[in-house]
Amino acid sequence: MAKLLWLSIACATVLSANESELELLKQQMSALHEQMMQMQQKIAVLENTAKMQATNTSQDETLTSMVQNDQKTAQTTMLPDIAVILNGGYTSRSVSKDAYAAATIPGFVNDMEVPFNAKNGFNFNYAEVAMSSTVDPFLDASAIFHIDGSGGIEVEEAYFTTRALDYGFKAKAGKFKSAFGRVNEKHHHAWNFEDQELINYVLFGPEGLGGEGGQIQWVAPTPFYLMAGFELFDGNPEQGFSAKESATTGVGYLKMSQTLGKATVLAGLSYAQGKSEVQNLDLSGEPIANSYTDYGQTRIYGADLTVEYPLGAFSSLIWQNEWMQRDQDAESQTQKQAGFYSELLYRMDGNWASGIRYDDLYRNVAGAPDDLNRFSAKLEYKPFEFSRFRLQYNHDRSKAFDDERKTVHEVLLNYTLELGAHGAHAF
Template identity: 70%
Template sequence: MVKKTVLSLVCTGALFAGNTEVEELRQQMAQLQQQLAQMQQHIATLEAQAPKESAVQEESLESMEKAPTTSVTTLLPDIALILNGGYTSRNIGNDKYADASIPGFVKSGDMEIPFNAKDGFNLNYAEVAMSSTVDPYLDASAIFHIHGDGEVEIEEAYFVTRALDYGFRFKAGKFKSAFGRVNEKHHHAWNFEDQELINNALFGPDGIGGEGAQLQWVAPTPLYLMAGFELFNGNPDQGFSAKESASTAVGYLKTSTDVGAATLLAGLSYAQGKSEVQNLDGSGHPIPDSFSNYGQTRVYGADLTLEYPLADYGQLIWQNEWMQRDKDIESMTQKQSGYYSELLYKIDENWATGVRYDDIYQNRTDNPLTSIDNLHRTSVKLEYKPFEFSRFRLQYNQDHSKTIDDQAKTIHEVMLNYTLELGAHGAHAF
């Protein structure tokens, strides 16, 4: 196209030029043709180099993708902060409540009250959670629990595998056991502001768990079926002996299936470890830090949950769990059983309500004063969630499970609590 343009201009000029001018135009045309040839050669050279440079750039990009990333951003784990607190009102004072007991389970003065301990305002805790992928094979998490008084504890710190074959998964460190339905969940994921009565009586406010290891297996079947085995250090706060590195073994089998529009979840759990029985002096009084007669403590559990979806993000959840502990002591085997049943109604995205009934119906111990059956509690709640990571909950308890000054006492309590979740918070256990 360039040649045609130049030739057209030259020819047009030649029609109007004289003989002298024709010769000059011929020289100019020859110069232009020489310049065009040089330009064409330069273009050909550039076109030949372009594919090589493109290949080098692509190879460089591939090398960058394969090279390990070392930027500061990728080295930081996901971090979340959870705040919980509120206001509590009871019909008894703080000292009396702290000195209460659960007959057959928790002695007077030994009760731990980690949440809503005071009559009035409470900052229950700030929880910092960190998690990250370590490499293609491992994830790691750590959860630091900061109590309202400033005390810090490592609630969980563990690693878990990502790519084991045949449906296996391994976890080790410090963590909560998957025993039962709610033991593994943290406070901010509970359906109510306080722990279920039988769970608290048997395992304490932290639930069963601690330093140990876990192996889980998901069966390759259309029906979800998961089996798990765990081994923890013994812990007297959970009803097991800690003497001579005594260990606690936990096993469970869990399944879920769809029943029409509803989802059914069920599980069987078992825990076993050595009993820790305190020695008595000649007058029948406990000898501090003196234990013997190590038999076995066995805990059986079963849970059943039915979840039914409703319109406008609504949902009905009926959750039930039963436990029994058989604990060997010198003179007998204590048998203690209880359950809870709760019905939750999620009205829409923002509002929910619920009712729960707790009952310890069997409490056979070697002491008639603590062999009190029918320790029970009734709870109702109203919950508002303006957004996904903020929640405000109003709850009322009528509690018949505790004694104060060796006398049965009905405790009425009202709790108004908030929970705020900030940062990259992972999904709660289903």
């Protein structure tokens, strides 16, 4: 019995000890588990911190890159597009340079000005530098500098145009060429032939109608293109308008374009008016240099029609026509003069083109001939978009030498090269 008692006591002691050790183990396991949880939490915090630092670094690098790119873009945007146009060639004419410069177009031009292909032999006609850029969200600006063969520099055009006027309006101000008619606004390198159409030359001179002024144009919300424009310029006696400070020349026009079947038709009506300024004559009837008298008004009417018919992917026929009449008040009468030209152009493919042109001054002042005309033919080759070589022949009956009409034969071989960011020409 005593043994059994001692055995029970020993078992209870052992069990009690085992329970104590188990409780201790449980406490130790619980503490270890809590430490592991704390360590995991610390690891998670460290990992999140590392990720946030990496993200911030990446964002900083991205932001820095964006700022640098924006700075580069801003610097690039501030730089204008620059283009250089070179034109020159070889001329063979049946009269000498001096005789040609002294020629007249009876009733229209007393002092010939020959800006291009002036002499027999090789001519470097000009280098033209054109610059254009966006100024801000509202304005664009352009400047064109003309450098002639002798190195003389002229600001041919310098103007700004609006970008964001409502209701189809657009404005321009500065020095620029008028949009009167079909070709007045175009520069020499964009002409269809190497020389100016006769009616444009005799009425507006080699510089064309334009100068310092302002322009407003409106495109109507019609299913076809319809544009109306109005311009004001300082007067210019070389264009028949008074150059007094109080005198201005007003120009208005209406232009439209419509597709008829495969053909594209462009048509326009133009009008210009300003105070007349007529060159004074001496007792022998010769013009007095820089001597003009104001008389009434000069009014110029114009109409143009162009039709383009495609023949293939790169070939087409273009028929272009323009007519003008000038009514100029003189001392005791209104002098009426008029003329036109008609051109037929054939674009054979992307490289070759040909064309013929007929000019005629059919109305003139009293006592002057009214059959001043010229026939021209051309062949041109464009190896690439911005290079062109052109061969042209003129049979010209519009000139007089020492008051005697004489037919002039001309052969012109010209090149035109365009370098840099040059925009497309208007059709």
